[in-house]
Amino acid sequence: MIDRHVALDILEGRISLPEVIQMASKPRFENFGKKVRIHILDNIKNGYCPEDCGYCAQRKNGESGIQEYSLKSEDEILEDAKQAKANGAYRFCMVSSGTGPGDKTIAKLSGTIRRITDELGMKVCLSAGILDQAKANTLKEAGLDRYNHNLNTSDSYYKDICTTHTFQDRVETLQLASNAGIGLCSGVIVGMGESMDDIIAVAMELRRLRVASIPVNFFIPVKGHAIQNPSVLSPEICLRILAVFRLINPDAEIRMAAGREGHLKTMQSTGLFIANSLFAAGYLNVEGSDAKATLGMIRDAGMEPEFSDGMPESWKEALESLDEGLYAEKNFPDLYKFKKSPVPI
Template identity: 35%
Template sequence: MNSGYLRSNDKSNSTLNPFIYMLIDKVFNNQQISFNEAYTLLSTDDIRTLAGGANTITRKFNGEVVDVESLVNAKSGSCPEDCSFCAQSSFYNTGISKYPLLPSEKLIEHARNAKKEGSTSFCLVCAYRSPPEKDFEQICESILKIKNSVDIDVNVSLGFMTPERAKKLKSLGVKRYNHNLETAKSYFSQICRTHDYQDRVNTGKIVKDAGLELCCGGIIGMGESPQQRLELAFALADLDPDEVPINILISREGTPLMYNNHLTAEDIIKTIAVWRFIMPKTILKIAGGREVYFKDNGRYALQAGANGIISGGYLTTAGNKQKKDIEMIKEIGLEV
């Protein structure tokens, strides 16, 4: 445990410290903090104590291990949905490389490399509203082949699910299914008009009902208010996912959010820390945006509530080399 973080150097806000300690106790006693308490936490300037508290909660409930995951973009672009942040939407001209579903051999090669580089799980991600039947069958075959040839956890992200498809994925040995809520319910219509928030919640529930682990998070920095960031966190806590990815918007040329104002690194650290108070036991994974926003590549975030990272690149942007990330994790005294 890194209890040193619990000693604040910020004398000007020391009156807030008892409040933060009180909430740490509350979380340790398995009590949910309230929205107002979360908002007061988010408003603090005493970031050291806040981050230290989130770190203490992380270590208590999740130990020292950092979940390191690799992604492969198995089918890129031409998605019929209009999510405003997404370079893969067919609504926007973003200049990304588009391609149909990759063959099994390529996906096995990606999984092998991920394992070799030290990742503990591998996520096969496709840009669909939901895959056509032929593609779904091909994805199932690829999953079986990966499971038979590479010793790595296989996760998938394929868009909306039906109960039958979710059960099929479970029967193939898929561990976790990713489907994000993306943003707060009260902000969702500003971000997407081709489907609604409830469609996303429904897929989250279908995934859990099928016995798959649920990976469900969102993107911050899309113009939502701090309160809406908390609204999203409480909605995620209600769904009780095994993993919550926090993406930080990287504005992409050609998308409606290309001129969006950026969050500061401090806003992001505070959000991660407060999300940890709200969801003490989940894997809180820093996903897209880490390399852009954190000069230290996320070291501090991993000591401020996060206990997972995506490594080796994202769907349409490059990322860190896995080896470098694993060295960084060990340097700060954590494990993979």
């Protein structure tokens, strides 16, 4: 584990990028080999949220126009979970908007978790806001494997991104879930105007809380957001940020999460030398790249997708179509046309 001085040297560019990647890839490969875990999110309830998280299209008064719907039925969620399994999800992540679930919702969620675990054999992660100890215990008894509750940013910057709850509220929920014996998933959103010190502080706090899974999101300026001064994220700083999370939390699952396509751009494959998991087919508010693009990127990095239950048919098909398309002229009609005359620059 690096200290905050080395982390600052990484973020402020005093250590060269190749050296940073080399440092961060060591624990990545030692702990996870060449495996990449694929997570698929399911928004089981969208919008109608009284919280004002500035980065979120579902926040109150956000007027983003995002589709709002109340909690899906157990059968609908089970169908989504089956689909996620068919699409190669290592884990099914259910996300529900709102401050936190009431007792009735906890009862309904518990039944759903039990069915997904028993009938599909999938591991379930739930993100449903603030919990108390009794609710956390009930979810654990239902078989919940992980609870997601992102810290998002540092304690000192939190008031700049949200006023309806505090950083401490979030820390407390993580502690209650941990007390119940549920694994923790908690990450960040970078690019919201935070300082390098804020990034290091939240990476250290996740370490202190022994968080097993850390999604690193890169801020997407969705319609209706309220982040005052978003930062410019180059692919290089995204890699440096991933490396800091890896080196402060060497054995945690570090995920290239929302915004990887737009911010890491052509360096996404390189990001897999640091991170060992990613989301496919969508994030909290927006759609991401599909299975084929994600699989191609994993393969370009020389990595292997990790499936909970063998490679699903849809991924085999995607892999075959990638093989066919690798050098086939028909797949690159514009790239492989003969040049006619000097190309004007």
